[in-house]
Amino acid sequence: MNVFTVDHDLCRKDGICAMVCPVHIIDAEVGAYPTMDKHKAAYCIGCGQCMAFCPTQACAAPGLDRKDCQILRPEHMPTAEQVEELAVSRRSVRNFKNRNIPREQFERLLAAARFAPTAKNTQNLRWIVLESREQVVRLAELVVDWLRILPQADATLSEGVHASGLVSAWDKGIDVITRTAPHLAVVVAPQWHWGRTDSAIAATYLELLAHAQGIGCCWGGYLCTAFEHPAAQPVRDFLGVGPDEMAYAAQMMGYPLFKAKARPVRKQPDVTWK
Missing domain, CATH: 3.30.70.20 (Alpha-Beta Plaits)
Structure with a gap:
């Protein structure tokens, strides 16, 4: 050095x-x-x-x-107003076109997302990108398999995530796990106390960068819950998550089928001024 x-x-x-x-x-x-x-x-x-x-x-x-x-x-x-518009126009996208994001565009997004801060500048995150709908479906199937056994493995969590309802929807052909997204980007970090935070920041950077390029994202909440649960080892094995790692964040990604046209009202900020 x-x-x-x-x-x-x-x-x-x-x-x-x-x-x-x-x-x-x-x-x-x-x-x-x-x-x-x-x-x-x-x-x-x-x-x-x-x-x-x-x-x-x-x-x-x-x-x-x-x-x-x-x-x-x-x-x-961009101007301050343009950055604000980017932030307030972001919506979670759950309806996607049947169109893939070119790898070159993915590479550019991930190259920019690497400038997200990491604790102590470790830069120790890695990405797993599922490039086809077939791969995304396979992951979703493994998550549903985990949901099927969750009532026995973890009754409290099963009730909290409405596991039976999710399984029922899947069996009826409704994908509430990955929302028919053509792609999935997963953030993996070492299992240490900053891994989850660093991963969330990186996934947020990716979401805003993607939004600026007309690509929609949605956080994979059920996926993230499965990633960390002891009974979901097949899910981690499919992704290739090592024993000293954890997948902490996931973004379902693709070109939006619809585009937002308005900004609905949000709750006022809850701020304590000291």
Whole structure:
């Protein structure tokens, strides 16, 4: 791993890199070149904050290279009103066209979603994408199989998720598990206390990014419940979730059959001001 490097020809000696470092391992005073000794470098989490905020792109964090750091393009930033419209126009989509999302578009969405924050910048999430309706149906069938045994395996949860009703609907040809979605994106993380939170954030990033490209999403609540239940090992096996991992979030995805035209009223924010 390379050490913290500074281009003295570019550095303005402003100390910004030290001020934005989340683990405070850069030594810098205004008017002096920043430094980092090798002992402190061992605590670098590789977040790139020093590089992101340096006005002249003069520094590189341990393990990172300045040539790989792309300059942001402010001219591509949407207005505040446009971002707000993106957020308030998002709806959970449960009716999809029989049309697949090209892999290239999926790859672009996931490449952008990787910029979602992760605890300690671990970036330890991975994605499982079911690319065909046939694969999605197979997963849904395994979830329904789990729901069939849930009354015996976990009566309380069975009642809470209305397992018998879900099974009955499935047997009648109504897919309430994956909503006939042509694709499914699942977020997998190591089993540690930040895994669930990191996965939820990443799935939310993906949902908003997809919405901006005209792709609808819906959180797979029944899927997520199955992912974590002890009696649903066949579900995890199908996805290829390892023993030290957990699938924490799932987005059903596809092109919407219908498009929302209005913004229904929401509850007012419940805020405590202190």
